[in-house]
Amino acid sequence: MSRVENDARHAVFAPVDTVARVDAVVRRLGDAIELGLLADGEQLPGESELSTRLGVSTVTLREALMALRQQGLVTTRRGRGGGSFVVSPAKPLSERLFLRLADWSTPDLRDLADHWAAITGAAARLAAQRTEPEDLAPLHRSVDALAAATEPAARARIHARFHVELAAAAQSARLTREEIRFQAEIGTLLCLALTEEEDHTRTVTLQRTLIGAVRDGAGDRAGTLAEECVQDAMARLIGLRLGIAG
Amino acid sequence: MVTTHPTGSPARTGASDVIDEVSRILEGVFQEVARTRDRCEQLAAPADAEDRDLTTADFAALPELLRQQLASGRDLISGVGFIAEPGLLGDVPVWLDWWQNAPDGSFRPLQLDLDPNTSAYSDYTHWEWFTVPRATGGRAVSGPYVDYLCSDEYSLTLALPVYSAGRFIGVAAADVYLRHFENAVMPALQQLPGPACLVNTRGRVVASTDPRHLAGSLLKDPPLGETRSSAAAPAPGGPGPSLLSCGEIPLHLVTGHA
Known part of the structure; x- marks a missing residue:
């Protein structure tokens, strides 16, 4: 040999x-x-x-x-x-989170965003095929809770749960585990992307539209919207990261 | 929703074998859940007799039974335990005593963060295995669903309500991973002359020998609806799908589905 x-x-x-x-x-x-x-x-x-x-x-x-x-x-x-x-x-929380964000390089954040969007998009497409209106109750509950949440940390937790529930609605244990992994990896930092009221409102609206597409069985639209949800939040994080670096 | 024909109305030997097998398998799990329930009721009794609050200490002897149940149910039962009604216990707001098989073959208690200030998963009262026994006083077969609370596995959860002195104190439940259920039920399903699916009451496939309709997919209403109009399921090999209920187990056998 x-x-x-x-x-x-x-x-x-x-x-x-x-x-x-x-x-x-x-x-x-x-x-x-x-x-x-x-x-x-x-x-x-x-x-x-x-x-x-x-x-x-x-x-x-x-x-x-x-x-x-x-x-x-x-x-x-x-x-x-x-x-x-x-x-x-x-140090205060936001400052500490910015320090942790600074540990990430922008190529790594971009790569994570692409991977996460791929998983979430696939989950949304499958959920649209495999979901009945009753199965959507957890997602509705989460988006309502997200809309009502005022603390960025609480918003990030509920945002994470929404993603896990979407993958569960796809009836996929693997996709669900992937979503859980993303939450462990990046979930906390998403506080930063959900702090501003404008960003918070846009995220809630996007998630509501996504649930509608899943309910209608519109797989492709659901997939595209799910990818947009992820890319939108990650773009804000990357923007903040570039701000720090600059 | 799915309507069903009573078990046994059509003369279908293979199909009734499957139904018997499903009942045997899941009634066996329900027997274990009933043991858990009985033990919980027994452990809760002194507090009621002494007219004091129940506390987690009252359930200190429960894990011994739960570990035994996991040991004896290895091929089928992967998690078992008691989930308390929130606000019931004197010492903690929410509580569960849940044991699971670990990858190394040991049994471990599930350690969940149930603090709503730090966990988004602290409220377990929305899960079907909790709501159904609480609302109906009856049994629940929940799933198949991805259990992201306990195991991250695709599972069925079988649950019964637990009462003490006439009030609801929580649910006793057991998890069956879907792959283990498939192992158990597949030999009977494969005896059928054609492809067949077991579906839950919402039409979600639980086990299947039909590659077009695998576990997790939905058999949408139209084909199921057709069976509603027919007075009895068609004869074996006859045209059109037939739907048979599994008795007390809320699953249905669908054969001849397009």
């Missing part, structure tokens, strides 16, 4: 996406701390419990905790009563 072939075979059995997993854990826990979902001084679960719940190896978790310590979001105390503790940042 040639060396190249050997190396290639070796790569087959290499850990899957370890670096991406570390980043994903840092992002998830980091976002939760930034947003105050995890309170200042709160003790994180032990390493083995936390790694099990996150579905990563303890090695991956340790690397992620190290990165969080470096960012000052976690502190670790040794010995009896020791463990990892949350350190809430002193």
Whole structure:
């Protein structure tokens, strides 16, 4: 067997996406701390419990905790009563979110937007074929809740749920899991795209129109509208990101 | 909506075998759900007798049964538990005790964020497996649906209401992943002479041997409507679709669908 072939075979059995997993854990826990979902001084679960719940190896978790310590979001105390503790940042939320947005490059944001739009568009097309009026109740409830929500963080949570419900309406577990993954990755930052009243109103209107297309069984229109929902929100984030960079 | 012919009116041996099999499989799951319900009612009784608020502590012994049920129902039951009526317990506003199969073969409690200030999924009272038993006092077979609350799996959820001292205190339920249900029911379905689908009361396909109508798709009203006008289902191999109910299980067998 040639060396190249050997190396290639070796790569087959290499850990899957370890670096991406570390980043994903840092992002998830980091976002939760930034947003105050995890309170200042709160003790994180032990390493083995936390790694099990996150579905990563303890090695991956340790690397992620190290990165969080470096960012000052976690502190670790040794010995009896020791463990990892949350350190809430002193800066206001929007400022912290802008800092996290600055961690993304615009090509990465653009790529995520395209992927997310593709998934959401496909979900909307299938939902239009597979949905009965009664199945749309959760989506109606979410868009009403989004319209009524005043806090950007609450808006982002409901916006995320709308996407998950749309994929569930498509009767696809895979598309639903993909939507859940996007929420973990970018959901928190969407606060920034839903803060301005004008943006909030436009998002609500777009989602209502999308539900109408799904209800009418108009698959292509639903798909196009769903893609527009994603691209519209992501364009605002990218705009903000470019503002920061400039 | 789907109207049905009573089970057994047409003489269709293969079809009645499928119906018997569906009933046997899902009634077996309902028996487990009834055990969960009975245990919950038993655990809730002392609080009612002592005229105090129920608390989560009253249900401390429930996981032992839930783990047993997962262990014995491995091929079919992937999640089981009790979901409390909000506002009922003295110590927490909302609560559920739900156990699931983990990928490594162990059993784990579901840990949900039920704080409405941080989670968009804290209100579980809109799910059909909760609303139907609460509203009707009867059983629910909910799905197939993507269960993004618990497992992210395409599932059926079977649920029964739980009462204590005459008031509704929550639901007992079990999850059956659709792929496991298909495994269980497919041998009988494949005995039929032609393609067939099991559908729920809304016409959504639950299991199918018809590649044109796979699980998750909707059998739209027109073909189902045609069966409504016929007095009895057509004979095997006869023209037109026929629709048979699965008795107490709210699923229907459709054969001869275009």
